[in-house]
Amino acid sequence: MLYWLPRVCLFLLIAAVLGFGALPATSEDIANTLIVVILGLGLFSLTLHVFPPERH
Numbered sequence: 001m002l003y004w005l006p007r008v009c010l011f012l013l014i015a016a017v018l019g020f021g022a023l024p025a026t027s028e029d030i031a032n033t034l035i036v037v038i039l040g041l042g043l044f045s046l047t048l049h050v051f052p053p054e055r056h
Contacts, residue, residue, distance in 0.1 A: 006044065010037075 014037060 007041070010041070
């Protein structure tokens, strides 16, 4: 469960930002924001792949 907790929190944050309209109105700014989010998730997954959490 701890493996999925950061991703769930990130998706909840994205949903809150989209729900409250905190993103800029232009499609270019929205695309840049989504690219940053996708790159962040990719780096997070790569980090977990290189340094896997300990298994008990």
